Amino acid sequence: MKTQKQINIRAYKAEGFAGRYQELVRSTVIPYQYEILNDRAGTEKSHVVKNFENAAKALNGDDIGDGFYGMVFQDSDAAKWLEAVAFSLSDYPDKELEERADELISKIRAAQDKDGYINTYYTIKDRDKRWTNLLEGHEMYCSGHLFEAGAAYYEATGKRELLDVCLKNAEHIYNRFVRDGKEGYPGHPEIELALMKLYRVSGDEHCLELAKHFVDVRGVDTEFYKKEKALRDWTVWGNNAEDNAYQQSAAPVRRQREATGHAVRAVYLYTAMADLAAETDDKELLDACDRLWDNITQKKMYVTGGIGATVHGEAFSVENDLPSDTAYSETCAAIGLMFFASRMLEAKPDARYADVMEQAFYNTVLAGMALDGKSFFYVNPLECVPGISGKAPTHRHDLTQRPGWYACACCPPNAARTIMSLGKYAYGESSDTAFCHLYAAGEVSFENGVKLRCQTEYPFDMKVRYTVLSGGRLALRLPSWSRATRLSKNGSDAEYEEKNGYAYMSVYEGDVIELSLDEQARLVYAAERIPELSGKACVCRGPLVYCFEGVDNGGDVLSLRLKRDLTAKPCEAEGLNGITALSVNALRAKSRNDLYSFVAPELSKTDAKAIPYFCWANRGETQMRIWVPAVL
């Protein structure tokens, strides 16, 4: 059984930083993405809504008009938008938005085949191709996103229409793979974690059984994709069917030890594994999750919480290979790491999971979206040098500016739904304890009766104040990055029991709990085994990784050096909506023009300005660097 679980989406109403981000998504991102899904935004063509309309026509034998357009997983963009809408509606009823969502849901239902199958790519283009290419076909990936949307929309609005479409589709898939015993497992894991959600809102045991089935059979027959390929005469991208490490299928999941292959697929799989392990008390599976967690967070994760270092296959690289400038670090992968962290927390509340969840959220996930909510990064490098980034053959994927949309548009709606559901990651509950994993301002009501009001300007201000509106047992995370943590209750030092980085205490109505975290900026160093980071340090404060941008530093951040005796004062940075920047005591090496010289560059003192990484690239093309050489 789960030690604690994510709260219901309706249980939290965001204020403060999270509230403002959710308002941005609500007021800007959701409408903007709706225009995109309907091809009215003037950006990269989406055609998502038309695909559903045309699929319905295809099912009715009508003329399909302009047919299908987009990636094989184009449907999932609609699902992620609906999921974000669901989360938005749970807090802020909006009749017009709900009508739009209901209209889209009707179009989706109309595109579902009688047997429960739903996927516009296959329905429009070639129904004979159904289920012939699990490796690349993304049918279950799209179903998974639909299930997540269906579960969220039901949880938020109580409406069953989309949920019923999902359950019918899940039953179709259950019949194929469980009842009829057809071989195979999804090339892009996603449906497994989604089936767990569908199971929880519907109670349908087939959903749990199907999720467990896909987790259990994965990597047992390592020849499956090879055999499948031999039977089909088509391909989407020509993926290598024998690269089992890339497919997370080189061994049964319970025996896997290293996070390999496509990073998003990997963490989506691990999320389902952790969820299932806790749900079914499967210790062997949980041990595998722990091994994979440690492998990622100790060998394959950027300081920004980004994962998947290489553009080649959007994948994990080998251990200790974490290049800054050619990083892939896909937004969706950081989101997936949050999912994985959240499910690990459900299995066992340990602050190390929440620390990483926070690291991924405040740095890479938020960096995926511009401050105005209108442009997005798919790829999140830790260093940007105009002239090289986006231009050198090895850096083409590392753009210097966020585009408005992508042909492969997985990340923007993924960021939107994640921000809108932040409450589920910030707060958790067991039958007798309310868990505060992240410090998210707003009101939260737990099913166990505890009710809190959290006031904070975190992640900029390190004071977090909880007013207890209804008492009970509380578990507050104590982050590992804080070297000066103080917890007070009604003005005096609080008494609490500390366990795995959480402070447990009983609270009563009217109590005021104040958490003071380390306000000092700190230098972070990497292990010597990371070749890229030898001799470098980065500036962090609270959960935020800071970066230096050219626009704040005379156009040149490459000649900056950090001093080990860091002093950093809060200051303002122009054009960033009043976000807290830092003025850092740095050194600047005098630039020379000669490519090589035996004259050591003169170093002179300078105040360098650092801004939170998630705000980078909001003020035009400019240099950016997180890791800076640190001198004595």
Add this chain to the structure above:
Amino acid sequence: MKTQKQINIRAYKAEGFAGRYQELVRSTVIPYQYEILNDRAGTEKSHVVKNFENAAKALNGDDIGDGFYGMVFQDSDAAKWLEAVAFSLSDYPDKELEERADELISKIRAAQDKDGYINTYYTIKDRDKRWTNLLEGHEMYCSGHLFEAGAAYYEATGKRELLDVCLKNAEHIYNRFVRDGKEGYPGHPEIELALMKLYRVSGDEHCLELAKHFVDVRGVDTEFYKKEKALRDWTVWGNNAEDNAYQQSAAPVRRQREATGHAVRAVYLYTAMADLAAETDDKELLDACDRLWDNITQKKMYVTGGIGATVHGEAFSVENDLPSDTAYSETCAAIGLMFFASRMLEAKPDARYADVMEQAFYNTVLAGMALDGKSFFYVNPLECVPGISGKAPTHRHDLTQRPGWYACACCPPNAARTIMSLGKYAYGESSDTAFCHLYAAGEVSFENGVKLRCQTEYPFDMKVRYTVLSGGRLALRLPSWSRATRLSKNGSDAEYEEKNGYAYMSVYEGDVIELSLDEQARLVYAAERIPELSGKACVCRGPLVYCFEGVDNGGDVLSLRLKRDLTAKPCEAEGLNGITALSVNALRAKSRNDLYSFVAPELSKTDAKAIPYFCWANRGETQMRIWVPAVL
């Protein structure tokens, strides 16, 4: 007219360091490569000799046996081997070797068509494909290497058989492109520089005219490769016919400003341009060469003299992009840079050209070959971390160990012929002056009557002693890296005129000129505009770049730091044939296991051992690093 020119190959007999390397090539590399060309070495299949035999059969209408095998430019391996043999025979007559070479030359002649065409790929596989794919076809590349071999073999032995084959082939090409006015220019420049050599040994004006033709028409019709592609129904690698920057054809060569595209092709082209510019007093062309030279050496060259930073197309990257660990830095490209430098020196003797020529030779070119002469690097990274190098998706090309041979075997024989002809790069002459560009031990006789004996253990010992055997005017290069140069004549300070980094003086029989160069190791720093090298330094001594290998440093070079107050003492390194290593006052950061930590790594003093870069990877798989973070 040329200010000075390369010496005749017979004019120099190597001793010392160059002598030992030539002896290694003579005793090991040439016989080993001969076995390979004949498929008797048990390494990567070559089939080169069989290709010529089978092409002759094809011309005679006989059964072609096992046909053609290898790359479209496979023939060039035979040519480069013959060129190395020619240079070897010029110093060390070897009847058996000469018979083998003559036998191969006869086979080559037998593979020449009546019209002068020669290329086994097309002759065996499909004669209709001749000249249909200049972009990728490498016909003129192979001809070029044959011309270089023909010129060298004639220069070394006085035998005309191969020279005549070459002249007949050159005439065939002249007729096609000049007399008959067929459009086009070589996808892989090489024939241009080779035609200049053929012109010089034969006096055939058509060779000069043809070289000039190809240089002049290049990049004038930027649609040529596109039009050619539209007319053909085959491809070798599917190269992009419209990527003119990659093809060095985006503009007429006289207007080019940036070194782009395939690095070997680029420097081979620039070599011909510089040669032609000096030969024909073409100032506009020489200015273009100078711009391209500056662009390479100030924006696109590794400290090892390696060029072509990216594996994508074996090409120059954008300016200032010089990654150490994913470097391509092909051995052949460094060789080509030596060629370019040597021709620039012929146009105007300036030590900056010779400095780079030396940098490329002693570091990247020599690194291309193992100390035992039996294995070779095609790619020369500046950092190697087992577990990442050769394994990460972005590092697959950066091997940790030299293979015995390559399917694409351009580099090993290229290194061999370059080492064997070192005298041509080390010494030059004008009608009245003997030029000493490099410090190469041995005896050298100039056509202008000067005769010298050079004694030195350079590049390890920085004293170079010239005994004048026959007097005249001397020009000795004063390298820019030497901060303490002393030139003496018969024990007293020498009087000389210094011009562009050369010391000019008159000498008489019996004079002893001693050049003392800076013996101190020095730290070299890169310009701040190179993102990869911020805060780093490397150790150099004389012309040698040093590196740190794990095998000498407790297995870990990643935690080493350099101090700006470098002290470095000569010492021995095991297993490197007595080569001078350096014991360097370094610091070592204490390794931690945590991926990220806010505890600054403790630094403690250590003596680190550095070895010349060219010797790396001779003692098993181990870490290697040139650029090390430098702390205060």
